[in-house]
Amino acid sequence: MGNAVRSNKLRLTDILVTIVIAVVFGVIYKIWGPTYDLMKPFGIHAEQMIYGMWFMAGTFAFVVIRKPGVAILAEVAAATVSAFLGSEWGMSTLVYGLLQGLGAEVFFAAFRYRLTNLMVTCLAAVGAAAASLILDYQYGYIDSLSAWNYTLFIGFRFLGSIIIAGVFAYYLAKALELTGVTRSLRPVSKQDYEALD
Amino acid sequence: MQISFPHRETWLHAVNPGLKLVILTLMFIMVILIHNLNVMANVAVVMLLLLCWSGHPWYRLLLYASPFILVFISTSTGMMMFGKGETTWFRSGLIHITEESFYRGLHLGFRSLSMAAAGLLFGLTTKPVRLFYSLMQQWRLPAKYAYSFLAAMRMIPILLDEFQTLRYAIRIRGTKQRSSRWNLYGTLKRYAIPLLAQSIRRAQRMAIAMEAKGFAEGQSRTYYVQVGYSRADLWFTLYYVILLSTAFALGILYPYHPHLVDVR
Amino acid sequence: MHEEERPQVVGVNNLRCKFPGEQALLFQGLSLTIRQGEKVLLLGPSGSGKSTLLQILSGIIPNSVEIPMKCDEIQVPKQAGFVFQDPDTQFCMSYTDEEIAFVLENRNIPREHMPEQISQYLNQVGLKFERNRQLIHSMSQGMKQRLAMASMLAMQPDVLFLDEPTALLDDEGTTQVWDTVKQIMQNKTLIIVEHKINEIVGLVDRIIVLSPDGKIVADDRAEQIFADHREMLRDYGIWYPGVWDEQEQEHGENQKQEQGLHRSSNRLASEDYRVMTDTEPGKTGSLTDLVKMSTPEAEPALELQHFTGWRGKTPFIEIELAQVWHGDWIAVVGANGAGKSSLLLALMNILKTTGYYRVEGQLPGKTEKLADHIAFVFQNPEFQFVAHSVKDEVEFSLLSGTLSAEEQHQQTHAMLEQFNLQNLTDRHPYQLSMGQKRRLSVASALVREQRILLLDEPTFGQDARNTFAMLSQLERLRRQGTAIIMVTHDREIVKRYCTHVWTIDKGRLIDADLVSTP
Ligand SMILES: Nc1ncnc2c1ncn2[C@@H]1O[C@H](COP(=O)(O)OP(=O)(O)OP(=O)(O)O)[C@@H](O)[C@H]1O
Ligand SMILES: Nc1ncnc2c1ncn2[C@@H]1O[C@H](COP(=O)(O)OP(=O)(O)OP(=O)(O)O)[C@@H](O)[C@H]1O
Ligand SMILES: [Mg+2]
Ligand SMILES: [Mg+2]
Numbered sequence: 001m002g003n004a005v006r007s008n009k010l011r012l013t014d015i016l017v018t019i020v021i022a023v024v025f026g027v028i029y030k031i032w033g034p035t036y037d038l039m040k041p042f043g044i045h046a047e048q049m050i051y052g053m054w055f056m057a058g059t060f061a062f063v064v065i066r067k068p069g070v071a072i073l074a075e076v077a078a079a080t081v082s083a084f085l086g087s088e089w090g091m092s093t094l095v096y097g098l099l100q101g102l103g104a105e106v107f108f109a110a111f112r113y114r115l116t117n118l119m120v121t122c123l124a125a126v127g128a129a130a131a132s133l134i135l136d137y138q139y140g141y142i143d144s145l146s147a148w149n150y151t152l153f154i155g156f157r158f159l160g161s162i163i164i165a166g167v168f169a170y171y172l173a174k175a176l177e178l179t180g181v182t183r184s185l186r187p188v189s190k191q192d193y194e195a196l197d
Numbered sequence: 198m199q200i201s202f203p204h205r206e207t208w209l210h211a212v213n214p215g216l217k218l219v220i221l222t223l224m225f226i227m228v229i230l231i232h233n234l235n236v237m238a239n240v241a242v243v244m245l246l247l248l249c250w251s252g253h254p255w256y257r258l259l260l261y262a263s264p265f266i267l268v269f270i271s272t273s274t275g276m277m278m279f280g281k282g283e284t285t286w287f288r289s290g291l292i293h294i295t296e297e298s299f300y301r302g303l304h305l306g307f308r309s310l311s312m313a314a315a316g317l318l319f320g321l322t323t324k325p326v327r328l329f330y331s332l333m334q335q336w337r338l339p340a341k342y343a344y345s346f347l348a349a350m351r352m353i354p355i356l357l358d359e360f361q362t363l364r365y366a367i368r369i370r371g372t373k374q375r376s377s378r379w380n381l382y383g384t385l386k387r388y389a390i391p392l393l394a395q396s397i398r399r400a401q402r403m404a405i406a407m408e409a410k411g412f413a414e415g416q417s418r419t420y421y422v423q424v425g426y427s428r429a430d431l432w433f434t435l436y437y438v439i440l441l442s443t444a445f446a447l448g449i450l451y452p453y454h455p456h457l458v459d460v461r
Numbered sequence: 462m463h464e465e466e467r468p469q470v471v472g473v474n475n476l477r478c479k480f481p482g483e484q485a486l487l488f489q490g491l492s493l494t495i496r497q498g499e500k501v502l503l504l505g506p507s508g509s510g511k512s513t514l515l516q517i518l519s520g521i522i523p524n525s526v527e528i529p530m531k532c533d534e535i536q537v538p539k540q541a542g543f544v545f546q547d548p549d550t551q552f553c554m555s556y557t558d559e560e561i562a563f564v565l566e567n568r569n570i571p572r573e574h575m576p577e578q579i580s581q582y583l584n585q586v587g588l589k590f591e592r593n594r595q596l597i598h599s600m601s602q603g604m605k606q607r608l609a610m611a612s613m614l615a616m617q618p619d620v621l622f623l624d625e626p627t628a629l630l631d632d633e634g635t636t637q638v639w640d641t642v643k644q645i646m647q648n649k650t651l652i653i654v655e656h657k658i659n660e661i662v663g664l665v666d667r668i669i670v671l672s673p674d675g676k677i678v679a680d681d682r683a684e685q686i687f688a689d690h691r692e693m694l695r696d697y698g699i700w701y702p703g704v705w706d707e708q709e710q711e712h713g714e715n716q717k718q719e720q721g722l723h724r725s726s727n728r729l730a731s732e733d734y735r736v737m738t739d740t741e742p743g744k745t746g747s748l749t750d751l752v753k754m755s756t757p758e759a760e761p762a763l764e765l766q767h768f769t770g771w772r773g774k775t776p777f778i779e780i781e782l783a784q785v786w787h788g789d790w791i792a793v794v795g796a797n798g799a800g801k802s803s804l805l806l807a808l809m810n811i812l813k814t815t816g817y818y819r820v821e822g823q824l825p826g827k828t829e830k831l832a833d834h835i836a837f838v839f840q841n842p843e844f845q846f847v848a849h850s851v852k853d854e855v856e857f858s859l860l861s862g863t864l865s866a867e868e869q870h871q872q873t874h875a876m877l878e879q880f881n882l883q884n885l886t887d888r889h890p891y892q893l894s895m896g897q898k899r900r901l902s903v904a905s906a907l908v909r910e911q912r913i914l915l916l917d918e919p920t921f922g923q924d925a926r927n928t929f930a931m932l933s934q935l936e937r938l939r940r941q942g943t944a945i946i947m948v949t950h951d952r953e954i955v956k957r958y959c960t961h962v963w964t965i966d967k968g969r970l971i972d973a974d975l976v977s978t979p
Pocket of ligand 2: 358361631772777795796797798799800801802803804840
């Protein structure tokens with residue numbers, strides 16, 4: 001019977017919880033999208049400060065569940081949901097989602113999924129931002145913006161994602177932990193079994 | 198979800214959803230590789246044209262497509278006003294519009310327009326159930342992912358109801374007046390924590406219920422919905438192959454503007 | 462216990478179990494056997510571990526949920542059918558046929574046989590649709606629970622487990638569900654957990670009672686339990702047949718001692734005037750005259766004429782004419798989805814409203830301002846929690862008032878004590894049991910002492926003791942002149958506590974009447 005072996009495999013519960021978290025964010029993204037578009041034409045890239053919202057599903061879901069693959073799954077799921085809701089970026093969200101999730105996942109993996117603190121979360125946010133920039137470089141020709149504009153763009157994107165997908169996501173997950181709903185997602189400790197004897 | 202609006206079923210609905218997903222995603226990669234504005238404009242037209250067979254009435258299509266204008270403007274203007282270029286058309290303060298940046302901006306606008314059209318087409322003509330059955334049957338997606346997606350989709354309307362109730366509660370308890378409107382984190386937290394906590398608990402209960410109904414990992418299973426390939430898939434593939442080749446050929450042989458072969 | 466020796470189908474020996482991170486064990490050496498064909502009811506106060514035990518016996522713990530448990534021996538059924546409490550969280554598909562097909566797929570039934578079997582199982586629970594395809598989201602709660610039962614039958618289970626399947630249902634849904642159970646239960650083993658036992662005592666042949674600390678304290682035939690252990694059931698605060706009458710006797714006596722004034726005088730008054738109103742059913746004018754005499758207030762608490770609450774362009778609740786006076790306790794009754802919650806939201810000016818509406822003689826104004834006059838308790842308590850501890854939650858309501866910190870603290874404490882939450886002051890509101898959450902939401906609404914209360918099903922999921930405590934608290938407030946409007950599905954409460962009943966049907970107030978005496 002279920003002994004306290006720590007398994008890193010995703011169970012049905014983990015997958016369902018991850019995807020449901022992504023759905024919540026997918027709905028938020030849907031509301032977020034027009035805000036972003038409205039801020040964009042001003043050209044000074046204020047919109048990049050809130051771009052980090054799109055990485056939040058991945059980092060947040062990982063801090064909650066802490067298993068391999070969760071960051072990618074959450075990002076892809078959030079993108080799928082917004083695609084079904086008729087996202088104005090259409091199919092590109094799926095590819096962006098996949099790459100951003102990968103960008104975040106790399107950093108969680110680098111710490112062998114053991115460490116989940118503010119620093120790691122921020123690093124993962126940076127990873128997601130970097131992945132999105134690689135794609136933007138191809139898709140949006142950001143390198144052919146004038147130099148000051150280009151710097152602002154990249155700077156704001158990283159800064160915004162550290163604040164939102166790093167710091168916000170981390171403290172939001174901590175606040176969620178206070179409610180106790182995440183407790184049953186964690187593996188059961190040995191002591192808990194020993195207390196039964 | 199627009200899927201629940203009444204609409205005609207067209208041949209696009211019959212296309213294998215997995216194939217549709219793959220082709221439309223490939224389109225994204227292709228679009229990234231196009232640097233010729235003439236070709237890009239043609240491709241955008243080809244993508245938009247397909248929406249005629251979505252089976253939804255015109256007014257609704259226009260309604261859904263209205264954000265496209267915003268996307269077009271938002272993606273193109275940034276590049277137009279602040280892009281690099283030699284042939285200056287207009288200069289005022291930081292804004293510097295050049296011929297090169299203008300056309301590059303236009304190119305970006307067409308890019309996002311074609312992706313938006315592809316996304317809308319996918320959303321309007323694909324039923325989630327068929328997509329995930331297809332991904333399980335033809336693309337070997339493990340059942341636990343497919344059913345989790347479907348279960349989560351079911352939660353969207355419930356979630357929207359809850360979001361509304363939460364807004365009511367916040368007004369009644371007067372939480373809103375008591376914190377600054379600019380406290381982004383505070384606002385986010387006030388909405389997100391109850392919604393997430395509820396949803397997570399609900400997801401856990403759903404997973405338990407699914408397993409109680411005999412769902413297990415790695416079991417062999419039959420399928421209620423059989424999604425296969427049909428003639429529609431052939432048409433769909435041919436449409437892209439033929440019309441996109443035409444778009445390329447026309448764009449290269451009969452350019453709208455001869456300078457626009459490479460906007461980079 | 463039982464003469465005939467049928468084979469055992471479910472059993473556990475020396476079960477120990479605890480929740481991760483908790484100190485105390487939930488079960489310390491519990492043993493239990495259930496034989497084939499038995500219909501067992503598990504009773505126990507809220508939080509005694511009934512749901513947990515059911516999940517262990519069906520194998521959900523530890524197969525799907527990891528909760529630390531050990532036992533010497535356990536027998537779980539090969540196929541267990543489980544119906545859960547919440548109708549909305551047991552389906553993974555959007556349509557009825559897909560949902561049952563999901564079970565058939567799991568059982569590897571060939572696709573060709575599925576449509577036929579789907580109709581068969583839907584018929585068995587009395588659900589019939591065109592092409593067997595119906596959007597689950599659009600079904601009533603009672604229908605959803607019957608669908609859950611159909612998909613459970615599709616498992617071809619040896620044992621059926623029912624965990625409070627009617628907790629969130631109205632009377633009609635409850636009856637539907639238990640009628641269905643009656644039809645399908647022949648030759649099946651049945652294990653039920655349920656608070657609302659009136660409808661099912663005739664159905665079960667064995668009752669097991671759990672004590673608050675998770676021990677089996679009684680296990681016998683149904684009639685025997687209610688005959689021999691009445692005292693114990695009452696001590697634990699468990700519902701049992703006749704509890705209301707006993708409660709009323711006590712209630713009446715206490716009040717007599719307290720003030721020499723009690724409900725029966727009120728009751729007499731209402732009986733006199735019932736005759737009057739019978740001639741004019743549905744009209745409230747004559748009733749209010751009566752109440753006006755008994756309360757010195759000049760102004761009604763709420764006054765409504767041609768009042769409509771809208772969601773978008775659709776009217777969701779319409780009221781021709783109604784008045785509420787201080788000292789009234791109005792029960793709002795009606796089927797699931799009739800518009801009861803919408804009525805309360807409209808009164809709170811959260812839905813857009815049109816028509817004549819006055820609160821204590823004044824224009825209602827914005828929701829935020831209305832909240833100074835009216836206290837509101839939501840149907841789902843979790844949405845109104847804003848703080849991170851029970852204590853802060855109650856104190857939060859007082860923050861906008863004029864009290865000093867010391868007074869706030871005292872009031873909060875008094876309130877928590879009244880609602881039996883004093884030992885939980887530092888818990889996070891989400892970590893309470895269902896009943897405790899309800900009580901906290903009521904406590905944090907009452908603490909500001911507004912003179913109008915809107916309560917949306919405040920007693921559901923509550924065990925007997927806490928229900929009575931809450932009701933007498935409300936009764937005290939009512940006598941001090943608070944106007945109460947309360948949505949409830951519980952006939953006993955309406956009959957015994959409320960002064961008026963408003964019946965809502967399809968979004969209309971169709972009947973506003975004084976409560977008739979039994
Ligand atoms: N996830 C959890 N973590 C910690 N404690 C829990 C958890 N779930 C339940 N409990 C506690 O375990 C005890 C038994 O819970 P259970 O749900 O089995 O009670 P119950 O008898 O079904 O009550 P009710 O009649 O209210 O449904 C309760 O005291 C509850 O607070
Ligand atoms: N946010 C909403 N948007 C649209 N319709 C809604 C919304 N909330 C509820 N409804 C619908 O309004 C009708 C009345 O709902 P309401 O919640 O007032 O019913 P109720 O009488 O309180 O039912 P219950 O006994 O289940 O609580 C229902 O048909 C419901 O589906
Ligand atoms: Mg229970
Ligand atoms: Mg309601």
